Amino acid sequence: MSDYAFFATAPKYMGRLLTKELERLGMREISEGEGGVRFRGRLEDGYRVCLWSRIANRVLLALNETRLNGPDEIYDCALAIPWEDHLTPDQTLAVQFAGSLEGVTNRQYAVLRVKDAICDRLVQRMGRRPNVDRQSPNLRIHVYGDQNRLIISLDLSGESLHQRGYRQSGLTAPLKENLAAALLIWAGWPQIAAAGGTLLDPMCGSGTLIIEGALMAADIAPGLLRSTFGFQGWLQHDEVLWQRLLSEARLRRRAGIKRLGTLRGYDVDTNAIRLSQRHLERAGLAGCAQFERRELARCEPGPDDEEGLVIVNPPYGERIESLNCCKSGG
Ligand SMILES: C[S@@+](CC[C@H](N)C(=O)[O-])C[C@H]1O[C@@H](n2cnc3c(N)ncnc32)[C@H](O)[C@@H]1O
Known part of the structure; x- marks a missing residue:
C-alpha cells in the first residue's frame, strides 16, 4: 500500500x-x-x-x-x-x-x-x-x-475546502467557514457542546458560526456537503474507498444529529435571518437551529439554556460602515 x-x-x-x-x-x-x-x-x-x-x-x-x-x-x-x-x-x-x-x-x-x-x-x-x-x-x-x-x-481538494457548499452569496462580510470553525474550536465549543451547552450568536449574519457549530456538535463531516473534490478527476482516484468514507461519515452524521443541543442565531436584519435559514437548510440541518430577527439589546438566553457559549462576529469599523451593510450600526 x-x-x-x-x-x-x-x-x-x-x-x-x-x-x-x-x-x-x-x-x-x-x-x-x-x-x-x-x-x-x-x-x-x-x-x-x-x-x-x-x-x-x-x-x-x-x-x-x-x-x-x-x-x-x-x-x-x-x-x-x-x-x-x-x-x-x-x-x-x-x-x-x-x-x-x-x-x-x-x-x-x-x-x-x-x-x-x-x-x-x-x-x-x-x-x-x-x-x-x-x-x-x-x-x-x-x-x-x-x-x-x-x-x-x-x-486533492479542488475548490478550497472552506467552501462547504451550503453558502450562497447575499450578505456582506461573512466569515469564511474555516475561520468560523477555528473561532469555535478556540472558544471551546466542541467541549461545551459535548456537555450539552447552548450556542448563541446575537449577530449571526448569514449563520456561519451557528451552522459550523452545528456541524461540529453533530459530528458531521464538513466535506459531506460538497459535490466535487479535486481527486475525482484523477486517474488513480479510488471511488470504492471514497464511497466507504462517505458511508462512514453519513452513519456518524445520523447518530450525531440526535445528540444536537440548542443553537440560536439572532440578527437585526430580516434578510440575514432569511439567509441563515436558507443556509441551514442547504446544510441539511433544517430545524436544527433557531434563527430569529432580534435587536442585540433584546438578546437573552432561552428559558432552558443553562450553560453555553455566546460567540459573535460584530460589524466593525470603516469596512462595514463604508459598505453600509449593517442596518443599526453595531
Ligand atoms: C459581520 S456581520 C456577521 C457575519 C456573520 N458572522 C456571517 O458569517 O455571516 C455582523 C451582523 O451584525 C448584525 N447587526 C448589526 N447591528 C446589530 C444589532 N444592533 N443587533 C443585532 N444584529 C446586528 C448585522 O445585521 C450583520 O448581519
Whole structure:
C-alpha cells in the first residue's frame, strides 16, 4: 500500500490548530511548515482529511520534491513525473504556483514550464496533449517554490475546502467557514457542546458560526456537503474507498444529529435571518437551529439554556460602515 507525503494548507495563524486537528484525525508524521502542515499516510488519509478537516484550505499530494540548480530545471523536474498515470490527454488541467524560486521573477514562468512539461510528456507517450481550463479543470496541479526547493503536487481538494457548499452569496462580510470553525474550536465549543451547552450568536449574519457549530456538535463531516473534490478527476482516484468514507461519515452524521443541543442565531436584519435559514437548510440541518430577527439589546438566553457559549462576529469599523451593510450600526 502506497505511502504518500501530503501537505494541508491552512489560513494564517491556523497551523497549530490544523496540526491538532490532523492528530485527532489519526494522521502521522505531522509537522507544521510555512502555510500549512505536512503529514504522511495512505490515500485514505488524504481523502479523510479532505472530508473531515474543518480548518484546512487544501490537501496536496506531493508527486516530486527536488532541489533545483536553476530555473531551467523546473521543466526537467516536471517532465520526470509520469503524468500519463495521473491524467489523460482528453482531460483538462490547471497549474497554480505558490511561494518563490531563486532566479524566477515572474511567477507565471514556473506555471508555464510545468504546464509545458505535462503537455510534452503526454504528447510523447500518448500522441496528444490535454487542454488548460483555469476555472474548472479535471486536475489541479500545485507548484510550490522555496528558494531552490520545488514541490509539484496534485491538489486533492479542488475548490478550497472552506467552501462547504451550503453558502450562497447575499450578505456582506461573512466569515469564511474555516475561520468560523477555528473561532469555535478556540472558544471551546466542541467541549461545551459535548456537555450539552447552548450556542448563541446575537449577530449571526448569514449563520456561519451557528451552522459550523452545528456541524461540529453533530459530528458531521464538513466535506459531506460538497459535490466535487479535486481527486475525482484523477486517474488513480479510488471511488470504492471514497464511497466507504462517505458511508462512514453519513452513519456518524445520523447518530450525531440526535445528540444536537440548542443553537440560536439572532440578527437585526430580516434578510440575514432569511439567509441563515436558507443556509441551514442547504446544510441539511433544517430545524436544527433557531434563527430569529432580534435587536442585540433584546438578546437573552432561552428559558432552558443553562450553560453555553455566546460567540459573535460584530460589524466593525470603516469596512462595514463604508459598505453600509449593517442596518443599526453595531
Ligand atoms: C459581520 S456581520 C456577521 C457575519 C456573520 N458572522 C456571517 O458569517 O455571516 C455582523 C451582523 O451584525 C448584525 N447587526 C448589526 N447591528 C446589530 C444589532 N444592533 N443587533 C443585532 N444584529 C446586528 C448585522 O445585521 C450583520 O448581519
